[in-house]
Amino acid sequence: MADPTGFLKVSKLEAAKRPVDERVGDWREVYESEDPQERAEEVSQQARRCMDCGIPFCHSGTAGCPLGNLIPEWNDLVRRGRWDAASERLHATNNFPEFTGRLCPAPCEAACVLSIAEEQTGGSVTIKRIENTIADQAWRRGIVEAQPAAIGTGKSVAVVGSGPAGLAAAQQLTRAGHHVTVYERDDRLGGLLRYGIPEYKLEKATLNQRLAQMRAEGTRFVTDCEVGVDLSVDELRNRFDAVVLAVGALRGRDNEVEGRHLNGVHLAMEHLVPANKECEGDGPSPITAAGKHVVIIGGGDTGADCLGTAHRQGALSVTQLDYHAEPPELRDDAVSPWPTWPLVLRTSPAHAEGGTRRYQVAVQRFVGDGDGNLRAMEIAEVKVVRDPDGRRMVTPVGQSLEIPCDLALLAIGFDGVEYMPLLDDLGITLSRRGAITCGSDWQTSAPAVFVCGDAHRGASLVVWAIAEGRAAAHAVDAYLMGDSDLPEPVRPNQLPLAVG
Numbered sequence: 001m002a003d004p005t006g007f008l009k010v011s012k013l014e015a016a017k018r019p020v021d022e023r024v025g026d027w028r029e030v031y032e033s034e035d036p037q038e039r040a041e042e043v044s045q046q047a048r049r050c051m052d053c054g055i056p057f058c059h060s061g062t063a064g065c066p067l068g069n070l071i072p073e074w075n076d077l078v079r080r081g082r083w084d085a086a087s088e089r090l091h092a093t094n095n096f097p098e099f100t101g102r103l104c105p106a107p108c109e110a111a112c113v114l115s116i117a118e119e120q121t122g123g124s125v126t127i128k129r130i131e132n133t134i135a136d137q138a139w140r141r142g143i144v145e146a147q148p149a150a151i152g153t154g155k156s157v158a159v160v161g162s163g164p165a166g167l168a169a170a171q172q173l174t175r176a177g178h179h180v181t182v183y184e185r186d187d188r189l190g191g192l193l194r195y196g197i198p199e200y201k202l203e204k205a206t207l208n209q210r211l212a213q214m215r216a217e218g219t220r221f222v223t224d225c226e227v228g229v230d231l232s233v234d235e236l237r238n239r240f241d242a243v244v245l246a247v248g249a250l251r252g253r254d255n256e257v258e259g260r261h262l263n264g265v266h267l268a269m270e271h272l273v274p275a276n277k278e279c280e281g282d283g284p285s286p287i288t289a290a291g292k293h294v295v296i297i298g299g300g301d302t303g304a305d306c307l308g309t310a311h312r313q314g315a316l317s318v319t320q321l322d323y324h325a326e327p328p329e330l331r332d333d334a335v336s337p338w339p340t341w342p343l344v345l346r347t348s349p350a351h352a353e354g355g356t357r358r359y360q361v362a363v364q365r366f367v368g369d370g371d372g373n374l375r376a377m378e379i380a381e382v383k384v385v386r387d388p389d390g391r392r393m394v395t396p397v398g399q400s401l402e403i404p405c406d407l408a409l410l411a412i413g414f415d416g417v418e419y420m421p422l423l424d425d426l427g428i429t430l431s432r433r434g435a436i437t438c439g440s441d442w443q444t445s446a447p448a449v450f451v452c453g454d455a456h457r458g459a460s461l462v463v464w465a466i467a468e469g470r471a472a473a474h475a476v477d478a479y480l481m482g483d484s485d486l487p488e489p490v491r492p493n494q495l496p497l498a499v500g
Helices: 036-047 071-079 083-091 097-103 127-140 164-175 204-217 233-239 268-279 301-313 421-426 462-481
Strands: 156-160 179-183 220-222 242-245 265-267 293-297 317-322 356-359 361-368 374-386 392-404 407-410 449-451
Touching: 036 071, 036 127, 071 083, 071 127, 083 127, 097 127, 097 204, 097 462, 156 164, 156 233, 164 179, 164 204, 164 242, 164 462, 204 220, 233 421, 242 462, 265 268, 268 301, 268 407, 293 301, 293 361, 293 392, 301 317, 301 407, 317 361, 361 392, 374 407, 449 462
Parallel strands: 156 179, 156 242, 179 220, 242 449, 265 407, 293 317, 293 407, 317 356
Antiparallel strands: 361 374, 374 392
């Protein structure tokens, strides 16, 4: 059994990060390279802190992990040094733990019982670090192997989009024996994993090794193909028995304030995508922070990604604006009681690398230099209130202030699925929030067409994308075969109590 007093004997210890001066000079992952054996021993000690609670909220689908990861089970296996068994239990619920172990904000840790009284317990179990280590140990030891289906079904499925939701659906359906083809409009596979997440958070060699496994299992990939343009809907329906839409929610939210048209004002993805392409060897990014005063509008994860990217490109200064009030350092039970996702101040590795964060301020206008180029930004203190209909109103309450700005990046979220010919030709209309709706079986209004991931729920966490991809695969398998043995971790209308 687990060690019920392990958290009293072993202090919480996060993975060590490389020195700031070193890591901002390259694009490698921010964490120190550790000797695999020493890392395994240290993480085994961290796993002792898990008590195997009677009611483990960490793998609850609403408060903790939407995948239902069997966290206490693989924690105990790691504690006992059984890495092969730990990998089996982890992969039983999560197709890509090497992605979630690096990118997920870990709602499981917020829902850990040890988070109830952190001052007394020392804080939650380091679940994310343990998960990441299990995945890395599994690859290093050759535990991860291709799992091709023993028997084919003769059914064919198209998956549109190769982000985490599409890849999870494709792998599950391939292993169920279907002929699966993944279509990606970009030149490389991975969706946001490839071109949205900076290299320093996810080295693309990690993504490539998983894609190689999927190819070995029989999944077919087609890049540079926009379904609905390069492949018509008629051809799609003629070739496949079912279609899964995993097209993401990449329609960036804009801010049409005065001066938005100036050279140097960009949406966040216009900055992140070419920076990632440069890391892939495609040549210098046309939008760089080198030698510039950068202002990032938006305080979320995308803004933090822009921040870390700007540091590595050699920005003169970086300022991040957030119209919300600065969150508290500790959980306020009246606002976000355990086990919900706590509203607290979060400092990512990128924030620790430098830059300034300013709260309760918003851009009022962009200021040009007379030649159409951005030279400054006018900001003001603001107050955020809700109108009678619940809509957010951002109202200036103080005097305006001009700050230098050569590059402004709008990282204020996404408005939903991009408008595309594919949806028009399928007869699918977007909901008011820009999503593709579906029934309880993940099927859209178009027959035999299913949806999952951000395209269905809006921009969300990588762990939710994988969970929905797995659930949609169950639905597709049942649709094609009359029943399915594939797991169904979440339902289409399931909403998290923990929102990252």
